Amino acid sequence: MNLSREIKKGQHENALHAKHNGGTPPLGYDVDPANKMLIINADEANIIKIIFDMTQDRYSYNDVANFLNDKGFKTKRGSTFTKNSLHDILRNPKYTGLYFYNRIAKPILGTNVNSHKYNDPKDMTLVPGGVPAIISQEQFDDVQQILDLRKQSGECGMAYSGNKSANKHNSSTHITYRCGGRRKIAESKCKNISVNRDLLEAKVLQYLAEVIFNPKIIPQIVAKYEVAVKKKDEAATTALRNMKKELAEIKRKSSNIMDSIESGLATKALLRRLNDLDAQEQALTEKIAIEEGRSATPTIDTKKVEALFLKAKELFKRHELDATKRLIDIFIDRITVYNDHIDVRYSLLPFVPEKDTVDIIQTIPINDLRHYKLKDY
Template identity: 30%
Template sequence: MKAVIYARYSSDNQREESITAQIRACTEYAERNGHSIIKIYTDEAKSAQTDDRPGFLKMMSEIKGNLVKPDFLIVHKIDRFARNRYDSAFYKRELRKAGVLVQSVLEHLDDSPESIILESVLEGMAEYYSKNLAREVMKGMRETALKAKHTGGLPPLGFDVDKDKNYIINESEAPAVRMIFEMRDAGHGYNSIRDALHKHGYKTKLGKPFGKNSLHEILRNKKYIGTYVFNRSASKTPDGKRNNHLSKSPEEVIEIPNAIPAIIPENLFWRVQNKMNQNKKLRSTGGHKAKVVYLLSGLIWCGECGKRMVGSSSTYKTRVTRETRQRYYYLCNNADRTKTCINKKINKRTIEEYVINKLKQGIFSEEAMTGLAEKLYTHYSNIKKETAGEGDYLKKELDKVDRQIKNIVDAIAEGTVVIRAFAEKLKSLENEKTTLESRYQEWLIKQQEQIVSKEKILEVLNTYRQALNSDDPLVVKQVIERFVKDVKINTDTIEVNLMVSVHTTGGGGGS
């Protein structure tokens, strides 16, 4: 069997040797399981909270494009793959389509239903860890912000930061900021402002030509009138994207007037804001229609012909007001394209509510969650017992490396070898020992601490239950994809198969 390795370390684990240790552990895991490694992908100092990881995206592209054809993707731990459950579900589904299974060295999960759900629990815990870490980091940043000091990153155009993290004016960049505001106040558009900046040789903070987005950010930034602002931009969406034009609620934002040097007068800033707001209203056409999310896409199948069912829609006019409205449903792909299937389309809202109710009854009722937590904990305990031998293996390897180091040191001390000839070998053995010690300590912690308890599993299941009631359809879809294996629509029955059965059958019922 062929396999690829993915390894990364993030900004909260700034150890370059972490990559080496992960690759070594993954390689040994592959050898023990008879897999041959065909390629290794890495990302250094990248968070798994989003998919903005060049090595990871290259790996996905090459697998989907059949440039590499592995049977397995090996990671050191589940959280090396993704700490965001939405991304994790999406990419694992893409890998399954390509015939690739994800395997973790430290979490020995198989393809059983229990392992699939346990993996969701572990990913939920990893995401909790990541968000908790971000929250702790935010606490420290807020303390810095309350003193109106720079909290990190690149300061805005026109500002520098001194050794005490205070904002100071960059006199070579400030004229560009004043030109941008004065031209916008005089009625010039973005293109005209951009051309004028280029003509005068002005660049962005990164030394690049100005674009419309960079101009917009500058024109909206209150720091230019001396108001310190922190935590303004809205949080990322479930798919890891951020819209810097959106702001958080006022109570979450820290604003301190007259806290830093001003580059432009306040009256100029507010005139520009009024003009921008008026233009925004003029451009508004009543808002964009929200994109319809089909919660069961990829999971719903025709029980009559076995083909996939797809989301579709049609328009109709109301009888009284003759208002045009949209009707949404799922229909058999075969019936729609070839007319060879007798199955009828089914109302989108009806079937989605039916599936959600099945989940609430079969997995997310109090009784079902208690039973599932018990089942998952037993499964996890069995996995933990199976990995107990990993400590013996690591201790044996450590003893072997220690003996080799001792032999070389003794030989050097006795003068029977040339130091230069063995220096490189000694350095290599010391590096190997460091890696093994790190892995052994990680194994010890894993054995000694109760990483997964029944209570922790119930906590994670509760977060999924709450997510199932979310107003965000993407969040609901994520839960459905985690816990529903498939949905089969027959002409007179509906069958919902859950990933794992607890005290119910996991099956469906009549339509």
């Protein structure tokens, strides 16, 4: 027990100094033998950038894995890439420069380890900047949003996933989306419905086609986006102006106190107040500098939207499974299933910073999920 305690103590000390605590380092990094800290492996870091870039461009796990495997790239252990290995990479904040220790939650006694369960941050050792970053925090955050619960139960909040079953009366296969909460036991088990995959995707694609092939839609969404961006930038300008007014008032109060001190009224209360004002001035000055350093939200390039919609039209015309999956990955932000209806959130401008300003939410009554046949375009 004493030995175990000493080992844990040593690992904790290593973690406080952002040193590698043994085992295979993540793909993209090697261990510096001199100080036991992680350093970037340039060739592997390029693979990490490809993975995040493709995911940000809405390629699926299978698309990314196939691309990497076709190029001959390997995981850190020399294996081919799979959905699980990509999931671990894409969910790993270490690539943003955050060192962490004790992230993986311990299994409940008598169960298997689930490496996708994480401890609360307060139970981890975190060292921001303790690892050289390979990707930006902004890209990491964007990818997390893309991965998070695209098909989700509106009843329990858990993700929907594919479920395959054989038809008892013939040799066909029946595929549905089913809530992961239905596998739980007792009172926590979700009673939300399963949804026929083919019927839901046909309905979604039909609606998407009506949007994509509408010649009036591009100027409409561009105009809506620019109005939203203008409002956001105006709000930011107002906030910055108010901060500068507040800073001027703090400086005026500090100047008055200094005048009093120079007149011989250097009381402890005045000195404490001056220190407080100095701290406020410093904090507000830094905040203003950050706000002034931010560039205005970029306006949208209409030609880029036209190119995106043209690509979507070409995918529609192919009538292939891979093309269908690509369309859904690009334009569907989230699908939430309730007992009596389904909400589908379409992201029509997935490449812009304020993409949610032009999102469309389609509500599909469960009773409307009949067979839909896509038109030929």
